[in-house]
Amino acid sequence: MYREFKHLNLPAIDAEILQFWEDEKIFDRSVEQRDPANSFVFYEGPPSANGKPGIHHVMARTVKDIFCRYQTLKGHRVERKGGWDTHGLPIELQVEKELGITKEDIGKKITVEEYNAACRATVMRYKDLWDDITRRMGYWVDLDNPYITFENDYIESCWWLLKRLYDKKTASGESFLYKGFTIQPFSPAAGTGLSSHELNMPGTYKEVTDFSVVAMFRVKRDDQAGFLFDNTDEDVRILAWTTTPWTLPSNVALTVGPNIGYAKVKTLNPYTGAPVSVVLAQDRLSAYFNTEDENKPFDEFKVGDKKLPYQVVKTNIKGSQLTGVRFEQLLPTPAASTPELEARAFRVITGDFVTTEDGTGVVHTAPYFGADDFRACKAAGVPYIGLPNPKAPDMPFPLVDRTGRFVDEVPHFGGRFVKEEYYTEGERKAPDFKPTDLLIALHLKESGKAFKIEKYKHPYPHCWRTDKPVLYYPLDSWFIRASAAKERMAELNKTINWKPASTGTGRFGQWLENLQDWNLSRSRYWGVPLPIWRTEDGEEEKCIGSVEELQKEMEKANAALGLSQQVPADLHRPYMDEIVLVSPSGKPMRRELDLIDVWFDSGAMPYAQWHYPFENQEKWKRNFPADFIAEGVDQTRGWFYTLHAIGVMCFDSVAFKNVVSNGLVLDKNANKMSKRLGNVVDPFETIDTYGADATRWYMISNAAPWENLKFDAQGIVESRNKFFGTLFNTYNFFALYANLDGFKMDEFNVLPYDRRTELDRWIISKLYSLVAEVREAFDDYEPTRACRAIEDFVDEHLSNWYVRLSRRRFWKGEMGEDKLAAYQTLFECLMVVGQLAAPVAPFFADWLYRNLTAPVKNTAKAKNTPLRHDSVHLSDLVQPDPSKVDEALEKRMDYAQRICSLALSIRKKERLRVRLPLQKLLLPVLDASFQAEVEAVKALILAEINVKELEYITDASGLLKKSAKANFKTLGAKLGKDMKDMANLIAAFDNEQINALEKTGSLELTVNDNAYTLTPDDLLVSTEDLPGWKTASDGALTVALDVHLTDELLAEGTARDLVNRIQNIRKEKDFNVTDRVVITLEKHPAVLPAVALFQDYIKGETLATDLVLTDKFKGDKVELNDEVQLGIEVSLN
């Protein structure tokens, strides 16, 4: 027996199937039964279990699950090792919040050991919730043996990779892992560097008003600058704007855009009235000069005047021409002066970041206090300015110390805080208090070096902890020289199949093009310690690549330094910090205190998850690179990048071949989900209510995964009702009648397709077209296309056409070949649809498969046939089979569907109910093949629309009036401008002209004196309404209906109405579909002709043994039509 159900209950199906999967270990078996040599490699991007799973995780994991299940169905072995991301700042911040401490308290109020223990205890906090959602949503991943990034084995693999980078050298001999300087956000008030994460916290960027200055840099006259001077004593100055005057003492260069045009302008110093020539970008002239003042006499100007006379003396000076021009230092600090600085600094350099949107088109460049500045100086070989650093002469100490004050050696401003916010409230309220920026501006004004001083409002980052402004400040960091591999990364990136492609070429590709070195250092506590030990003078260092190597080095150190160290049981801080190694020259070496960026952890997972290369070398070889990964698009520069970067730099290989980057899950109004807005969707609740499959199906079918999903539970309801509801009903229908007829699928007695009906062969053809389409879509990582195709098939074709038109075959008569064909056909459709849907709807698909196969499971197992599997997920995906696809058949069935639809629309318009038979349908035919095609599906059409006969109207009948429309596609190219006129000409064609063209195959026409030859393809011919008939048309297809009624037709219509009412009564009374009944009808004139002519028909349809007419009817009456109320009684025989 096939199981039958009252209603669709998806959550109940989830529960049943989940239990079954667990009892029978279906996931394990689905992996184990496949050949390791035929693997499909998937990498799981590790989630962090210190947060609760959200609905977006369901989305991301559905995408992962779909392709893993699909590849499994295709016969691949798809191992899915789960993983947990356990390090990183968010975890530390959470712990600090819960303990009520700040970073500064670590090592003081709490030991590093205790702190890290707290982190370790936190990271798996919500593991249970994660395990639960994983299970309930049907995501198959191996969480029994996950990789965990804090485990020693994992850390050791990371070290191994780092060492590999340390040993790897560029062509010029530079290591891929090096220590360097960068300009990083730094909070002097908190005394700490800030991560970009901290800078991205809400509220860090605030609108502030700063004193901005346009400073005047005096050009030194030499060969290079000669062209800027008209005479020897001319005072030429370059204008540069800054919103941070405190950086001016650290200025070493001016940066211009190489392709920007600059102008030299003769004018006066607005504050002193002294004649001066200034250089600035042409495009910026209007910002500083008013054209009304151009060429006005200079001697009329008085200091304080608003109108500044000027004269443009030179234009179109390219930035590149200015390169190398030297200028006098603006605010010299004698203590910082060196011969090196005098020789190579204070000159104009170029940078592509320069714009002319504001300022002067010249950027004041202070390398220690701006990342762009730093890079520009580095590239141009301009030295940095600061107090002498004996250990590193090219890295002098900045002129601002780590508390945010100018060092004492800076004239006029030594000891002052550079930002007024660093002073106490009291100090700032003092009557004579002036911010340092203002003091600098005034100083410049007095010394004739300021061109313009004004307040400027702009957003500026603030420290989230102290609320004080952040400085950009030079800090030591360890870097991975990613920039040296960027060409190779870009090259290999082109071999990756990105979904969507634009993420690969756009967001990711452009990121690679502008790749900077990877700043690996984090001055934190809970993470992978950087395995580098250095002597105190930095002269000697050692990078450790394994625990064994560490052990050996420690033994060496123990011997040399008389210690008794042992490799700690935990490779985290603080234990690693305590280890002292010995350098080749015998000096002690201590670990660089940095941790590495957690993104390195996750990018290392292809290797570290297997503890490669210390274990599993073979396994790793088989599992690298991944065939497929998927994650949110926000990971493009996160996980996707780190995987790629490590893969390319360490193994000269991509790390993944196909990648799906899914979009965000927003609420239904396209707002981001946040606790604050209270619009967060609880995934557990959603799955409980609607079932996992409906949720998954909705998410995937609604829009492509890489689009943002506007999550609306109403959409899940729609998926549930429309797709699952329909499929469920179709199955239930099958089960109901199969049980009545005792039908069981017999794989050894399958009726050949050529002995099945047209309709059977049609749905089989549609089914195998679907198989091809769905496989193609999944192969192409287009799950949405697959879902929509399946949905369309189930709804439009299977349920609404095949089942609807076949119903009679299932309930009428005894089991015979036709009935068998119907059962076998429907069975095959359900079976295959279940398989195709299985990747997306794993629960329902398995439920369907198991219901369909249960009655034959034992036989199938015994005989080893395709239905033997315990689960659809253990089965082999049906192969595409072109021999089962009959395009001509699909085409003529399409005609049938359209003709029916048209005929029904006429009935609707004429208010002729479908139960009322009509005599004739007229069909104008335009060509013989059309007629032949329709003839093959004629019976279907007539039955569906309840019409007795079909008559074709040809040209010969004289009834047919054709009309033609131009085929723009074929004609457009050859006609060009004459197209419109030709279209009008063709629209006016009559039958003869159309027929003439069709007969001879060509027609000469002249339009606007140009001669053209038309072919039949250039016309789109259709028929016009037949006068005197009720017609409807759809494109080239027109049908006409004979609406003339006879007594007999009316009687038959009434008979069918009676059948319908009687059937309804049977249903109401809950009779079994096989029960025999006796019908008593009220003797009413309206039904007499029907009973007289169609008594046998009525009895046959309703399984009535007797039909009695009576004058004295008692009991309830039934509405037969608008006018007639009729007494009908149906009782069991």
Place this chain on the structure above:
RNA sequence: AGGGCUAUAGCUCAGUUGGUUAGAGCGCUACACUGAUAAUGUAGAGGUCUCCAGUUCAAAUCUGGAUAGCCCUACCA
């Protein structure tokens, strides 16, 4: 600020290499159909294809620009 994605009916989305009535589902209205129905059919209402300009005989589609939303990156002086 830069880069990326998106913009089509009230809502969710299709829309082939540009081709002439811009579609589907949901929702709404009305009428049908049903011996599977949490279904279905037919009809109606509902569109400045975000805006502007360009290319073209022809633009939802191609190009440029603008606007809005979102994502990523970012001290632009």
